Amino acid sequence: MVDIATRVHNHNWKIDPIVRSLIDTDFYKLLMCQSIFRNKPETTVTFSLINRSTRVRLADLIDEGELREHLDHARGLSLSRGESTWLRGNTFYGKRQMFRSDFMEWFEGLRLPAYHLEKHDGQYELTFEGQWPEVMLWEIPALTILMELRSRAVLKGMGKFELQVLYARAMTRVWEKIERLRRIDGLKIADFGTRRRHGFLWQDWCVQALQAGLGQAFIGTSNCRIAMRRDIEAIGTNAHELPMVYAALADSDAELAQAPYKVLADWHEEHDGNLRIILPDTYGTEGFLRNAPDWLSTWTGIRIDSGDPAQGAETAIRWWRDHGEDPRDKLVIFSDGLDVDKIEELHQQFAGRVKVSFGWGTMLTNDFRGLAGDRLAPFSLVCKAIRANGRPTVKLSDNPNKAMGPADQVARYKRVFGVGDQQAQEVQV
Amino acid sequence: MVDIATRVHNHNWKIDPIVRSLIDTDFYKLLMCQSIFRNKPETTVTFSLINRSTRVRLADLIDEGELREHLDHARGLSLSRGESTWLRGNTFYGKRQMFRSDFMEWFEGLRLPAYHLEKHDGQYELTFEGQWPEVMLWEIPALTILMELRSRAVLKGMGKFELQVLYARAMTRVWEKIERLRRIDGLKIADFGTRRRHGFLWQDWCVQALQAGLGQAFIGTSNCRIAMRRDIEAIGTNAHELPMVYAALADSDAELAQAPYKVLADWHEEHDGNLRIILPDTYGTEGFLRNAPDWLSTWTGIRIDSGDPAQGAETAIRWWRDHGEDPRDKLVIFSDGLDVDKIEELHQQFAGRVKVSFGWGTMLTNDFRGLAGDRLAPFSLVCKAIRANGRPTVKLSDNPNKAMGPADQVARYKRVFGVGDQQAQEVQV
Known part of the structure; x- marks a missing residue:
């Protein structure tokens, strides 16, 4: 039997949202968010999406209108009652009430803040600027939206059977x-x-x-x-x-x-x-x-x-x-x-x-290497805090290929932290 | 959305029939049936199921009651109006009206005749005796029922995910x-x-x-x-x-x-x-x-x-x-x-x-070799005419491992047809 109701319901989708929940995110983002909410709530931070795999030209693959629809849809999300109950009531690592009441009340009222989107040289420049506890929650939705829109773009041309x-x-x-x-x-x-x-x-x-x-x-x-x-x-x-x-x-x-x-x-x-x-x-x-x-x-x-x-x-x-x-x-x-x-x-x-x-x-x-040619192979997309209260952030890492920040600041951090020569490792994903 | 109607409908299945149509059979069976219907309609023939892979103990794997239900279900089938229309109206090999009217009228009235089922030494002995044009139509349903019941028996123990x-x-x-x-x-x-x-x-x-x-x-x-x-x-x-x-x-x-x-x-x-x-x-x-x-x-x-x-x-x-x-x-x-x-x-x-x-x-x-251990590997099941008007049938084949019939008759056929030494080939399936 064809389930007509489901089919008609699907017909009427404006979009098929990629992110349908504020907790479709990594658990440590919520743990860190609570810590920031307590210790550094007023800090102004800028998060920025960075595609380290420049060969994957996201702006050529993904329609800007579609991207905006998904980002806007994510901005419309709020914590559902069931999600709040799960966060409040669940035992994490054997501990109850991992999330404090003041944090949960704040989180229940949260909507993702505004984003800034531009196209440049085949890539999207997507940034989020605002109070740290709010903008930091964009990291995972931004990444998953871009990743899945890229998958969808590649899969669009394929038949039911090939899929x-x-x-x-x-x-x-x-x-x-x-x-x-x-x-x-x-x-x-x-x-x-x-x-x-x-x-x-x-x-x-x-x-x-x-x-x-x-x-x-x-x-x-x-x-x-x-x-x-x-x-x-x-x-x-x-x-x-x-x-x-x-x-x-x-x-x-x-x-x-x-x-x-x-x-x-x-x-x-x-x-x-x-x-x-x-x-x-x-x-x-x-x-x-x-x-x-x-x-x-x-x-x-x-x-x-x-x-x-x-x-x-x-x-x-x-x-x-x-x-x-x-x-x-x-x-x-x-x-x-x-x-x-x-x-x-x-x-x-x-x-x-x-x-x-x-x-x-x-x-x-995301191990789709060699499937659909190599057009579905994973690539190295990150979303990082690049500025805090007007100052650039720096990461050195144990792999210089993962380092971030302006050159003069990188040099200063290396001096302060006594980092000498490092062995470069290829960043796959 | 759960399609409740479909689910309830499925709940109420007595069985999930393996053979749902009289034309779920090989096309050449119908061509031969028409030829037999014209040339040898009164011949009494016995078809018998033979499992050449004795290691697969079908009677241990397959419940006799379930087997009978499927055979009985097949006996209840008749040609649907759409199937009859397709056979009458279709072009086969560029030729229209491949099937003559007298044959189609007979086929529209046909039900599969009785079967005879016994268990012996871990195998089913399944035979069909009757008029050639009728019993010959059992060959494919008998094989597909046994083959699929064997698959179902092996799959029964597996979880949704393993499947x-x-x-x-x-x-x-x-x-x-x-x-x-x-x-x-x-x-x-x-x-x-x-x-x-x-x-x-x-x-x-x-x-x-x-x-x-x-x-x-x-x-x-x-x-x-x-x-x-x-x-x-x-x-x-x-x-x-x-x-x-x-x-x-x-x-x-x-x-x-x-x-x-x-x-x-x-x-x-x-x-x-x-x-x-x-x-x-x-x-x-x-x-x-x-x-x-x-x-x-x-x-x-x-x-x-x-x-x-x-x-x-x-x-x-x-x-x-x-x-x-x-x-x-x-x-x-x-x-x-x-x-x-x-x-x-x-x-x-x-x-x-x-x-x-x-x-x-x-x-x-049926290439499921090496999947589910080797319990789904194909095996050599055939359903052959073994007697006609009381006389045994004989097949020599170009592979002595595919030969059939009583030894004295095989010797006689070899003499009559001048068959000398033959090269044996392993029968896989």
């Missing part, structure tokens, strides 16, 4: 990865693939595949909407935007040098347990750990998000040992450029020496 | 085959996969894949129901049951020797053009062609269904040359144990020398 085979192939590929992962004894892995996903429904499918295929080894998703929908754990802690903005706000080199630790001191007050995860690479992992205060070594673990991951983990292990901590009690979360080979290799090298866990991103939710 | 991945893999496999076939210049290929299909919906999907992927190179399907549904050509001519029954009815060795030619003389009267296809292997291709009447060499082509296919085609080419026919005007249809490698090889060897065409069967519609 079916395309997804059959993509499903087979994901499932074969999962079958390999299933053989890793003691694996712990989460979906971190929201920001660069092929599309919402596809990420949702991938999460269900992980659930069905990995059982207990699958520990959750960074995506709150999917965590809610599939009744699984929402996973995440904090990201580079915190030290980047804190650093930009520093009024002296001495304050700058302390900024990354100030971030974690604020975080330490708010969170314990699994949320106390160090992200050390914003201005170089080596220097960060060398100069870190002793109390940081008592934190639960570390997230390795750039540079050579094995080297990063070894550095952390040495640092814990030097501080009298047993690395076997510590959590190392690998989250940069992972696919099955690398996961197998890192697990092999570190299981038993530390508690290992993986945040699997783009190669989970 | 999705299973079919994604099977689809990917079929599509990759089609992509290889697409590269063969001048290919002509048809679906002959009804009898040993994984399931009806799967065959229907495979046919659509061939349509979408091969365009003009895909020349049709043997399945009438799917040909009607997808508005494509129904393909087929005649099969071994004709010479087998004619031979069993022969009253002397002299009559026996002539029986295969008598079949084709009857056929010659009824059909021309693309329907004049010789199936020479029932009692050995070599002898058949050696002793064939001259008029047979004017027929359109030959179907190679057992033995080494290249050798069979070379034999036919020599025979045509010896009779002053140009092989380049002749059609060679390969239909035995084909998969892409073999199709590529045969096309390479014979394109340009003859008109080449392929009837692709089990490895199109």
Whole structure:
């Protein structure tokens, strides 16, 4: 039977919205938002979309009118009653009422602020300027809208049958990865693939595949909407935007040098347990750990998000040992450029020496390489805080290809944080 | 939106019928049925299901009650008005009114006759005894019911997700085959996969894949129901049951020797053009062609269904040359144990020398090898005429592993048809 009502309903869609919920975002954005809402609510920050893969000419692929419709649709969203209930009532990492009442009241009233959109040289320049707790919530919707509009643009020319085979192939590929992962004894892995996903429904499918295929080894998703929908754990802690903005706000080199630790001191007050995860690479992992205060070594673990991951983990292990901590009690979360080979290799090298866990991103939710030619291959799109209270932000990272900021400021940060030569690594996605 | 009406309708299914139409059968069964209806209507024939793959213990896998329900359901079917219209009004091989009025009137009144079912040593013994034009129509429904009940039995234990991945893999496999076939210049290929299909919906999907992927190179399907549904050509001519029954009815060795030619003389009267296809292997291709009447060499082509296919085609080419026919005007249809490698090889060897065409069967519609372990791999199930007017039938074939009949009769047929040593070939499916 044809379901006429559904069909007529679909006919009447103005658009098929890509973002349908304010919590279709990474969990750590909400954790950070709450922290910012408490500690730095008045800061003016500019977020900007940056396509590091200039070969993908987004403005040629994606119609500007369509892009605006999706951005405008996202601006119309507010937290639903069920979403608010889930955030207020859920247990995250074993803790109830992770989100404070004052934050939830503010969040319930929130709408995404205005955006600024221009075309330039085949790319969109999309920026968001305003109060930090508000504009920072644009990061994930902006990325997912651009990513999915690009997918839709490529898929538009394909027949019903080609589409079916395309997804059959993509499903087979994901499932074969999962079958390999299933053989890793003691694996712990989460979906971190929201920001660069092929599309919402596809990420949702991938999460269900992980659930069905990995059982207990699958520990959750960074995506709150999917965590809610599939009744699984929402996973995440904090990201580079915190030290980047804190650093930009520093009024002296001495304050700058302390900024990354100030971030974690604020975080330490708010969170314990699994949320106390160090992200050390914003201005170089080596220097960060060398100069870190002793109390940081008592934190639960570390997230390795750039540079050579094995080297990063070894550095952390040495640092814990030097501080009298047993690395076997510590959590190392690998989250940069992972696919099955690398996961197998890192697990092999570190299981038993530390508690290992993986945040699997783009190669989970957007591995369409070689399908539809290579027109669906993932690419490197980011949305970053580039200015805070009128000052440029800087990121050095453990990979100079991921560095950001004006050259003079990059030089100053390198001096202040004692960053020497770095090994460049190709940025895939 | 949930389509409640559909869901409730599905709840109320007593069974989900495997065979839903009397024309969910091979086109050549109907052509042969019409011929038998005219020439040998009163012959009493017994058809019997034979599982040549004894490792697949069908009676352990398939519930007898369920099997009976499906067989009974098939007995309740009659030709629908639309099906009758399609058979009466359609153009087959460019010819209108392929089916005569007297045959159509009889067919419109037909119900499948009684069946006889027993279990023995892990297998079902399923036989059909009655008037030849009626019982012969059981062959395909009996096979497809058993094949699909076996698939359903294996799939029963699988979750929604495993099923999705299973079919994604099977689809990917079929599509990759089609992509290889697409590269063969001048290919002509048809679906002959009804009898040993994984399931009806799967065959229907495979046919659509061939349509979408091969365009003009895909020349049709043997399945009438799917040909009607997808508005494509129904393909087929005649099969071994004709010479087998004619031979069993022969009253002397002299009559026996002539029986295969008598079949084709009857056929010659009824059909021309693309329907004049010789199936020479029932009692050995070599002898058949050696002793064939001259008029047979004017027929359109030959179907190679057992033995080494290249050798069979070379034999036919020599025979045509010896009779002053140009092989380049002749059609060679390969239909035995084909998969892409073999199709590529045969096309390479014979394109340009003859008109080449392929009837692709089990490895199109049931290549689930290695999926669900190997519990879905195709197996060799046949439904053959084993007795006619009380006498056993015999088949020699060009492959002794496909021979059938009592030993003394096999010896007699070998003597009468001058069949010497034969090369055994493994029967895959």
